[in-house]
Amino acid sequence: MKDNIALIGFMGSGKTTVGRQLAKALEMKFVDIDKLIAAKESKNISEIFSEKGEGYFRRLEKNIVIEESKDNNVIISTGGGVIIDNDNIKNLRKTSFVVFLDCDIECIYNRVKRRKNRPLLNVENMFETIQELYEKRMLLYKISSDFKVEINSDTNIYDTVDKIKAA
Numbered sequence: 001m002k003d004n005i006a007l008i009g010f011m012g013s014g015k016t017t018v019g020r021q022l023a024k025a026l027e028m029k030f031v032d033i034d035k036l037i038a039a040k041e042s043k044n045i046s047e048i049f050s051e052k053g054e055g056y057f058r059r060l061e062k063n064i065v066i067e068e069s070k071d072n073n074v075i076i077s078t079g080g081g082v083i084i085d086n087d088n089i090k091n092l093r094k095t096s097f098v099v100f101l102d103c104d105i106e107c108i109y110n111r112v113k114r115r116k117n118r119p120l121l122n123v124e125n126m127f128e129t130i131q132e133l134y135e136k137r138m139l140l141y142k143i144s145s146d147f148k149v150e151i152n153s154d155t156n157i158y159d160t161v162d163k164i165k166a167a
């Protein structure tokens with residue numbers, strides 16, 4: 001039964017912030033896949049990438065998606081790359097109403113540019129890297145979701161939460 005809500009979207013689209021607020025509003029449990037991965041490894045995401053590699057991170061991500069999808073009545077905030085793996089999408093869609101936070105690229109860039117906690121964006125040409133990944137992934141986010149909410153720099157988080165609640 002689809003009684004969870006999974007939030008998907010690009011880095012910086014607000015999955016964690018919206019997820020926490022949505023969980024409060026709907027009185028549901030909130031889980032963040034990246035936080036669970038970091039806790040499991042006792043390392044932050046950047047350390048996991050640099051010490052063990054992206055492949056290792058993706059395997060952990062997949063296992064934790066499987067575990068968390070089994071839970072009920074939970075809001076699942078995913079990492080931006082969760083849609084790369086088709087099994088992740090299958091697992092999430094089986095158990096969750098999947099919501100795509102469709103944040104525009106300027107808004108994403110403005111949110112992530114000063115933060116150093118995203119290994120894939122820890123590069124010289126951050127905007128171009130975002131652009132490339134964004135183009136590669138956009139279709140996957142769209143076809144993987146049951147519902148899409150558009151977000152830009154002027155969007156109020158409470159409006160986003162209300163739209164998801166209504167859906």
Ligand code: S3P
Pocket residue numbers: 009010011012015034045078079080081082117118119120
């Ligand atoms: C990633 C997104 C990150 C994190 C990791 C990889 C990605 O999560 O899972 O750095 O591939 O887009 P956020 O979307 O929460 O930043």
